[in-house]
Amino acid sequence: MITQTDVKMLEETAHLAQVRGRSLWEDARVRFFRNKAAVAGLFVLIAICAFALFGGLFAKFEPDYVDFSLMGANAYQGVPSLSSGHYFGTDIDGRDLFARTVQGTSISLLVGIVGSLVAVVVGTLYGATAGYVGGRTDGIMMRIVDILMSIPFMFVLILMLVIFGRSILMLFIGIGLISWLNMARIARGQTLTIKNKEFVEAAIATGVSPFTIILRHIIPNLLGIVIVYATLLVPEMIIFESFISYLGLGVQEPNTSLGALINAGASQMTNGTLWMLFYPLGFFLITLFAFFFVGDGLRDALDPKDR
């Protein structure tokens, strides 16, 4: 007779035949999802991304539609209200602040993500190559990074924006230029420790080509730290862009970013229209906090020794 326990055991052994290993990535994912603050941050982040992508569908007005009837009557007619359709009120020019915040959030997120993507791709490959090759190549490559880092980039970026015109493309180029420098240093440092491990030596001894070693053995092992740093780099880039926009050099009208919106709101602070400041500022802060929480959670998950 086949009993209940036998059936259970059979099922278990059948499962054993195709046993799948738990990679370090899966372990890290389990640890990440056990961290409540990080998971909350992740949900907030998803909500904000959804807001940036689909919020425009709920707006009653286009972001660049100027409601001339509100001119000069902002303080009492442009108040946030559900009935007027201006959920977040209007800005100084009578444009719908909800639509503007959606636009600003998406541009800020885009800047942050593009900046950190450039950092991940360029910085990691550059740093890993420098660290792996070593010797004089390493020296030259890292001195280039040092030199680029020593240039005050805010100044260069402002010059670039003045000379080549203020456009979003220019802003992306400027942010892309600086964001990878720190990443390259981190990746190189990690590579130096990884390349002395025996599994790299084993690969060399087998005759695996250096490029394959970097891609197959070095980068997967430093990716943990790179991901953490990239997550923490996104808010940094958002702050950077906001600062440029706050100076009036970043994103240009009719486009907008959170920094530009905060700037516009701050200039109206004394006129009793505080919503112009607080809505974009709220989104800005929530986004940053969410990124930091997720970044912290990732760090704890990917590097359990450093807790």
Next chain:
Amino acid sequence: MSEPILSVRDLSVTFDVRPQNAWPWTPSLKLQAVSGLSIDLQPGETLGLVGESGSGKSTLARAIIGTVPVSGGDILYKGQSLMAMGRQERRKHRRDVQMVFQDPLASLNPRMTVGDIIAEPLVTHEPDTPRKDVKSRVGELMERVGLLPNLINRYPHEFSGGQCQRIGIARALILKPKLMICDEPVSALDVSVQAQVVNLLTELQKDMGLSMIFIAHDLSVVKHISDRIVVMYLGRPMEIGPSKAVCRAPTHPYTQALIASVPIPDPKAERARVRPILEGDLPSPLAPPSGCVFRTRCPKVQAVCAGDRPVMDTSGPDQMAACPFHD
């Protein structure tokens, strides 16, 4: 005797060491890791390499697989000089000579599955092998080294030290090499697991007709597995001879001290034994003693030892010792 599969001719390996806080133009110090070492390895033979830490055993192994540069002498693989090899021949050499590493876990990439790790040499040297063949060959080999083939998708951290070492051995064997170098393959393992791994190695060697260089600092393990033994001290060979002869009747004073230090697993016999204990530590390889490097600790030291470097002298049948006062 047939042509040796590997012969090392007067090999020396020197590392540059930067003195601390030195100016950029101060010359580097020279660290002599291996110096003036010559050995021949016959096909199918197992050569044991013993010596304390820092005696250059691992450096010798790395020079043979070509991951450290050779600064003097020559290594001939099947009569061909390693230095003079072109890219193609070098690839062939890399394929034929495989290595098993000391730290079982550190020698496996933690982000790759066991199947990928074992298959790596195969995929590197025969990139056109269909995926199915790769998988079946990995499975066969896993069975051969005593691992369940259904563990193919597992990751190294899910295995014990002994199992990791079996994975390392499987990786070394997948290309059916001619020469396998084992760099202290069992020193990180438990004694019971050591025995299993050593037996696995001897069995595999017999089946596949491998030549093997087996490095260890544990004489009892080396004695068990090797045909001949080379005793090294500070990068230089002290004694070379058949394994039984070297262990039973060592002729070089250093080998004698080494044999005497092997513990006997019987407390009474152990306590009753009189043994010459070596004084002092290993001298710095940055500034080795002149003449015979062992003279600073040798019980038989004499004035001439500081002079010329002692040559290898026949001290028994097939046995040679680098000491003019050998027994």
